[in-house]
Amino acid sequence: MNWSITDEDITNEDKSGVEGFIKRLEESFKNDGPPIEGFRFLKSGKEMFDITREIERECQKNDLTGKLYVGFQNVAKFDKEESRYKKITESGVNVVGFGTGTSDSVHSTGLQQWVDLEADTKRFENQWYLIAKDPVPIIFAGWEISDAGNFGIGGITSPGKEFKGFISGDVRLVEGALQHLEFVRRQSVPETEMSLMELAETLPYPIEKILVVADDGKNETLAKLLEATSKFASARSAAMILYDMSAISYLINPYPSSEYQKENSTVIEKNQLSVIGREYLSNQLSVCESLGVKAGAVIPTSHGFSHLSTWAEKESADLIVIPNSMVRPGLIDRLKGYTLNNLINSTVIPILVYSENGNARIWTKASIK
Numbered sequence: 001m002n003w004s005i006t007d008e009d010i011t012n013e014d015k016s017g018v019e020g021f022i023k024r025l026e027e028s029f030k031n032d033g034p035p036i037e038g039f040r041f042l043k044s045g046k047e048m049f050d051i052t053r054e055i056e057r058e059c060q061k062n063d064l065t066g067k068l069y070v071g072f073q074n075v076a077k078f079d080k081e082e083s084r085y086k087k088i089t090e091s092g093v094n095v096v097g098f099g100t101g102t103s104d105s106v107h108s109t110g111l112q113q114w115v116d117l118e119a120d121t122k123r124f125e126n127q128w129y130l131i132a133k134d135p136v137p138i139i140f141a142g143w144e145i146s147d148a149g150n151f152g153i154g155g156i157t158s159p160g161k162e163f164k165g166f167i168s169g170d171v172r173l174v175e176g177a178l179q180h181l182e183f184v185r186r187q188s189v190p191e192t193e194m195s196l197m198e199l200a201e202t203l204p205y206p207i208e209k210i211l212v213v214a215d216d217g218k219n220e221t222l223a224k225l226l227e228a229t230s231k232f233a234s235a236r237s238a239a240m241i242l243y244d245m246s247a248i249s250y251l252i253n254p255y256p257s258s259e260y261q262k263e264n265s266t267v268i269e270k271n272q273l274s275v276i277g278r279e280y281l282s283n284q285l286s287v288c289e290s291l292g293v294k295a296g297a298v299i300p301t302s303h304g305f306s307h308l309s310t311w312a313e314k315e316s317a318d319l320i321v322i323p324n325s326m327v328r329p330g331l332i333d334r335l336k337g338y339t340l341n342n343l344i345n346s347t348v349i350p351i352l353v354y355s356e357n358g359n360a361r362i363w364t365k366a367s368i369k
Contacts, residue, residue, distance in 0.1 A: 001028045003124040003180045016145040017122075018164040029172040038169035045156035045163045048128070048142040055130045055138060056084070060091045067094040067112065069181050071129040073144070073152035075101035078114075085109050096185060098125050100152075113204040115188045121151050124177070125184045128163070137174040140167045183348050186318075187366040196228055196360045199352070200235040203362070207236040211312045212321040214297070216246040217280040225323050225354055226284055232321075233293045240288050240295040241267055241315055243308055244281055247299045267296035267315060305339070309347035317349055324355040 001024075009020030026036050042048055059068050068088070072078040078085070078097055082105045089095055089110030097106060098115045106114035120126050121144070128142040142165035144151055150160050168174075185205055194202070212229045215222050226242070233240050270289075273282040281297045288295035298311050312320050320343070327340045343351055344363055351363045 001025065001176060001180070004120075005122040016143070016164060018143045018145060021143075022166055025173065029170070029176050033172070036168060036170045036173060040167050042142065042165045042167060043163065045142070045161060048140070048163055048165060049156055051140050051167055052130050055132070055140060056088060059093050059132060060088055067096055067132065069096050069129070069131045069178060070098070071125065071127050072097055072099040073126065073128055074099045075103045075106060077152065079103055079105050082109055085111070096181070098181070098184070100126070113185055113188070115185045121148055125181060128165075131174060131177050131181070133171070133174055133178060137169055137171040138167070139174045139177055141165045141177075186348070186350050187364045189350060189362040189364060191367065193359045193361040195358050196232050196354060197235065199360050199362070200232050203236075207238045207318045209239050209241065209315065209317045210319045210321055211241045211243055211298075211308070211315065211317040213308070213323070213326070214242040214244050214281070214284060216244075217284065221323050221325055221356060224356060225321065226287060228354060228358070229321050230288045230291045230293050233288070234291045238293070238318070240293055241317065242281060242284055242295065242297040243311065244278065244297060244299055247278070267298060269296050273297060305343035306346045309343060309349070312347060312349050319352055320347065320349050321352045321354060324353055327353055
């Protein structure tokens with residue numbers, strides 16, 4: 001799904017392209033399933049405003065345990081809502097805000113994250129919306145179709161203000177929009193190198209699972225990486241997955257049999273590793289556990305970062321960790337597909353590159369544009 005208005009969305013009947021976008025959105029998530037549920041098209045800015053207030057009240061009333069994703073268009077709009085959202089966050093709602101610009105208020109109001117966007121009137125994330133999955137799925141999206149010069153300026157009753165949008169309770173639309181916004185927020189990371197523990201404190205989104213490259217314990221760089229990543233994971237209360245690079249061979253299957261491989265086509269726990277001759281991985285998991293980190297291991301069967309990213313996506317990792325030495329690998333490793341660009345282009349998951357001096361930097365698709 002392309003979450004931006006395209007030329008194909010624009011028609012003579014609707015120069016804004018919003019109706020074409022919404023139709024494409026419906027078709028994309030309906031697929032071969034039943035019709036989209038609880039869908040209603042909206043044009044009234046006043047009605048949209050009332051809907052946002054109703055969603056906000058519902059979130060507070062139900063002590064939302066999930067997240068509320070809110071599009072403010074720009075930080076000036078958020079500043080006008082600062083007191084309201086302070087109360088919402090204090091009630092236990094995790095709010096992720098999106099808009100252009102930044103201010104002190106977005107960092108002091110208790111938001112889980114403020115995502116500073118590039119200005120773009122056609123992208124979904126730059127619009128006015130409230131989306132939550134709990135306690136009930138709900139998506140409201142209001143697309144401003146005013147003149148570009150008036151976009152995000154003034155209130156809904158200001159002269160020249162026009163909107164088109166929709167509301168729906170269909171979980172397919174809700175999950176699709178949340179998945180897109182999660183991708184957008186994870187591109188918004190510190191772009192400077194800092195110590196790994198500083199990064200643990202400042203990374204603005206939750207980290208629940210980390211995939212880190214590992215080997216048979218003979219590489220001192222990867223041993224240091226394991227220890228450092230374990231400390232990072234402990235600080236973020238995250239689990240770890242060790243991706244055993246030394247297990248990969250073009251000639252030998254790392255599993256005792258193809259049937260055993262099929263049975264273990266997921267993360268392997270510590271007590272199973274000795275059975276397949278990976279005692280060294282069991283020992284490395286003990287390092288993680290000594291720091292209070294739950295960990296398992298992956299035994300890959302193919303070379304290249306595309307295979308690694310497939311595992312990371314399959315296991316819903318929030319972060320991939322590699323050593324700085326893999327950013328500019330030698331010829332043989334490059335031919336095997338181990339380059340940072342290959343990794344970035346094969347996954348939407350942020351990549352943490354760790355240097356032996358203790359510093360680290362996050363790389364995403366946005367980093368290489």
